[in-house]
Amino acid sequence: MRLVRAAAVVLLAATLAGGCAKADPSTVVGRAQGGRLTIGIRFDQPGLAERTVDGRFVGFDVDVAKYVAARLGVKPAGITWKETTSSSRETDLTSGAVDLVVATYSITDQRKRLVAFAGPYFVTGQDLLVRKFDTTITGPASLDGHQLCSVTGSTSAQKVRDDFAQAVQLIEYPRYSDCVTALLAGQVDAVTTDAAILAGYVKQNPELLKLAGKPFTTERYGIGLRKGDGADQVAIDDAIQQMISSGAWLDSVRRNLTSTGYPLPEPPAVTER
Secondary structure, eight states, X not given: OHHHHHHHHHHHHHHHTTOSOOOOTTSHHHHXXXXXXXXXXXXXXXXXXXXXXXXXXXXXXXXXXXXXXXXXXXXXXXXXXXXXXXXXXXXXXXXXXXSEEOSSOBOOHHHHTTOEEEEEEEEEOEEEEEETTOOSOOXXXXXXXXXXXXXXXXXXXXXXXXXXXXXXXXXXXXXXHXXXXXXXXXXOSEEEEEHHHHHXXXXXXXXXXXXXXXXXXXXXEEEEEOTTOHHHHHHHHHHHHHHHHHTHHHHHHHHHTXXXXXXXXXXXXXXXX
């Protein structure tokens, strides 16, 4: 692994210096050398990754993606943003539709059979979003007989059924924003996914929504990439570590997440080497 890391550092240094050596264009580092990357993000997650009405992309995941791209030699203007969803992230990567996925993408052994990860760049936990004055739902074990919403392709709702509430009714929509709309309309009783995601919707609707506030899993967000090139993984890991050590990571967390009421987290240990 030290040899792989050393090779990645040498290759990245040559790229950033604009040297004559050309990296393999089939790798992320090689494509970055051409000044362009296509990055998959969510378009509907306040505080994390959101497309604004004027067409800008903002949020913590967006900041991470921009920072990593810059360390690889790609300016913001060279990034093509593509919407990815929970059900399409692996296909987007393996098909070549995107070079990287930075989309609240939890690192799991099952997903690592299909794609590779760098990171993690953030650690959170699964929670529940409920209506502000609902006193019946206090945690996952209180969901029996209720309707629980999550997005297609996510394992969050099934986790609740398997481990906490076998009689819960699961409802799926393509996007979390669809689940939140259904919750506000009284069509479902709760929404489940990671607390960092749900906190953004509380910020948008503080008089109507709240978090149950009892996270019951640990989710490690990684940057997804295609399998097969350890140098890409190491170069991205190094960029994440630099973002953390430079203070840029904490600045982005404070600007995008703690303003939603989400508690200030510790920086993660970058372990996907």
